[in-house]
Amino acid sequence: xxxxxxxxxxRSYCHLCEDMLLALLALQQPGExxxxxxxxVDADPALVERFDELVPVLFGDPAGAExxxxxxxxxxxxxxxxxxxxxxx
Numbered sequence: 001x002x003x004x005x006x007x008x009x010x011r012s013y014c015h016l017c018e019d020m021l022l023a024l025l026a027l028q029q030p031g032e033x034x035x036x037x038x039x040x041v042d043a044d045p046a047l048v049e050r051f052d053e054l055v056p057v058l059f060g061d062p063a064g065a066e067x068x069x070x071x072x073x074x075x076x077x078x079x080x081x082x083x084x085x086x087x088x089x
Contacts, residue, residue, distance in 0.1 A: 009047065
């Protein structure tokens with residue numbers, strides 16, 4: 001089974017970031033695994049400039065479109081996971 005990748009741009013003191021991560025992981029279905037790269041925006045000035053007030057920000061493909069910010073969009077996250085799984089099959 002291949003893991004479905006996500007990238008979560010986050011901050012260490014951000015309760016919305018923790019909430020989004022937990023909500024995302026709760027979307028995993030049996031036999032499915034999400035691999036979430038949590039990136040601290042405060043570690044990189046370019047990321048602060050790009051995402052500062054938007055965190056948390058969730059991407060499936062970091063080079064692609066944003067899936068959501070502030071709160072998890074379950075339909076967008078599930079859509080990415082399903083599309084990734086089909087492409088990987």
